[in-house]
Amino acid sequence: MADGSSPLEVVVSKVLGEATVAATPIEPAATASFETSSPRGQTILLQTLFSIVWSYQLLFSDKPYLSQEHQHWVILGLLILVAGLIVMPPRLTEANWIPGALLVGNTVISAGLIFLSGNSGMDIYLTFFLVMLIAALAKSIKEVIGFSSVLASAYGAVLYMDYLHTHVISEGLILRLPMLLIMAVFYGVNVERVRTINREKAGLIDYIAELKQTHAEKELLIQELQAALANVKMLSGLLPICSHCKSVRDDKGYWQTVESFIRTHGDVDFSHSICPRCLQKHFPA
Structure with a gap:
């Protein structure tokens, strides 16, 4: 060698240097998320608001398809769902599949309650679809709240214009405004949680790939060292x-x-x- 070092010394120094790099912990990329409390607390709070707003929507409907007794059973089912989340162990309420399950389940429940409440006009279904679209396309929970507030204001203006024309407005129609905002927050928070989980999974996959690459390079250097040792004669x-x-x-x-x-x-x-x-x-x- 030009600097006086033998091939064996060069390989050993490379292995030691690689071992130092491999010993340095590689952390997955940090991910940003919107959290004001634990995921469990958010889940229970949002599900409680969901149950309350849909209970009022069902009770104050003008022409519901359900009798009063059946309405009470539906409301009891919503409350039981909240109670189930409260008594559920934290490891389950904070599981990765919970946000997706709540999104699908509450979407089905909302669509069914809109129909059963007797307010199944195209306007509420279209507005409800726009809320879900905003939650899916917005980049942050703040954007979801902002765009949904604009949408709720526009829907309120439509209801007011209809009131000026008919001079009739029901409590069920008025309750749609907070219902839309609460559903927007619900969808926004859960969609953000799903995105955070996906980013964490992607970071973990990259972390594992880096570990595998580091391990492969280390194995290659060990093989070079073993080959150099085999050629050494003393x-x-x-x-x-x-x-x-x-x-x-x-x-x-x-x-x-x-x-x-x-x-x-x-x-x-x-x-x-x-x-x-x-x-x-x-x-x-």
Whole structure:
């Protein structure tokens, strides 16, 4: 080597350097999320608001398809759902599948209650669809709340225009405004949680890929080190040498010249020349 280092020393230094890098913990990329409390608290709070607003929507409907007794059973079912989330162990309420399950389940419940409340006009279904679309496309919960507030205001303006025309408005129609806002927050928070879970999964996958790559590089360097060690030949112990001709006896009892013996037991070769002392002794001028 140009700097005086042997190939073995170079490989060892590379392995030690790689081991230092591998020992440094690699953290998955940090992900930003909107959290004012624990995921469990958010889930229970939003489900409670969902149950309350739809209970009022059902109770104050003008022409519901359900009798009063059946309405009470539906409301009881919504409250039981909230109670179930409260008594559920935290490891389940904070599980990764909970946000998606609540999104699908509450969407089905909302669509059914809109129909059963007797207010299944195209306007509420269209507005409800726009709320879900905003939650899916918005980049943050703040955008969801902002755009949904604009949508609720526009829907309120439509209801007011209809009131000016008919001079009739019901409590069920008025309750649609807070219902839309609460549903927007519900969808926004749960969609954000799903996105956060997906980002964490992607970060974990990248982290595992980096670990695998680091492990593969380390294995390659270990193989290089083992190959270098296999090529290393060392002389040790007593070396029988003739005091006259300087021949060396090998392990099998054969006598060899010093050049042949070292050539066999080491990665070296010889070039012959005459030192000044021998030149003066054997070839005097």
